[in-house]
Amino acid sequence: LAKTTQPISMDSYEGQEVNITCSHNNIATNDYITWYQQFPSQGPRFIIQGYKTKVTNEVASLFIPADRKSSTLSLPRVSLSDTAVYYCLVGDKAAGNKLTFGGGTRVLVKP
Amino acid sequence: DSGVTQTPKHLITATGQRVTLRCSPRSGDLSVYWYQQSLDQGLQFLIQYYNGEERAKGNILERFSAQQFPDLHSELNLSSLELGDSALYFCASSVGMGGEGYGYTFGSGTRLTVV
Numbered sequence: 001l002a003k004t005t006q007p008i009s010m011d012s013y014e015g016q017e018v019n020i021t022c023s024h025n026n027i028a029t030n031d032y033i034t035w036y037q038q039f040p041s042q043g044p045r046f047i048i049q050g051y052k053t054k055v056t057n058e059v060a061s062l063f064i065p066a067d068r069k070s071s072t073l074s075l076p077r078v079s080l081s082d083t084a085v086y087y088c089l090v091g092d093k094a095a096g097n098k099l100t101f102g103g104g105t106r107v108l109v110k111p
Numbered sequence: 112d113s114g115v116t117q118t119p120k121h122l123i124t125a126t127g128q129r130v131t132l133r134c135s136p137r138s139g140d141l142s143v144y145w146y147q148q149s150l151d152q153g154l155q156f157l158i159q160y161y162n163g164e165e166r167a168k169g170n171i172l173e174r175f176s177a178q179q180f181p182d183l184h185s186e187l188n189l190s191s192l193e194l195g196d197s198a199l200y201f202c203a204s205s206v207g208m209g210g211e212g213y214g215y216t217f218g219s220g221t222r223l224t225v226v
Binding site for chain 1: 113115146153154156169199201203209210211212213214215216217218219220222
């Protein structure tokens with residue numbers, strides 16, 4: 001499984017855009033990239049998933065360059081409630097997918 | 112409400128005891144995954160079942176076991192409990208064998224405290 005590397009933490013302010021980059025140098029051809037958000041004492045929540053180029057939904061955008069060795073989660077205009085841990089996962093759609101969560105990125109949104 | 116139901120929400124038990132955690136997956140999901148989250152180790156994958164069959168195994172101790180029943184609910188059994196087993200245990204589910212498309216849907220977890 002592709003190993004991922006993310007910054008341990010980042011601070012931001014309300015209304016700003018937050019970009020979190022995840023490195024996954026040994027991503028395989030069949031691997032897709034998924035981001036989750038987790039609040040304290042709650043289960044992770046799916047944010048967005050992509051395979052290549054750009055994906056956008058109502059809460060975030062995911063940018064994936066052509067070589068797919070990294071990906072960037074973009075959270076537009078964050079609010080205090082976006083303070084959470086964000087995990088990047090790289091997985092294979094094939095059977096036996098043991099999605100392993102890394103340490104994640106702790107995002108603190110300040111007023 | 113994510114659609115994944117875990118019971119109980121909280122559990123306090125003594126060392127050496129045995130407990131069973133229960134998970135009902137989201138309607139239509141065939142895969143169930145169990146994760147352990149402790150303060151110092153993050154989210155650790157334990158085991159996956161797909162439509163009743165064990166599909167993948169992670170860092171699950173021999174004292175722990177799980178199964179998925181014909182109605183697709185799953186149980187995680189933890190025995191000979193130790194203080195270090197205190198953690199949040201999450202169950203997640205997905206439609207297929209992996210998380211392609213919509214990822215995993217997680218429950219709200221069971222907080223286990225071993226005293």
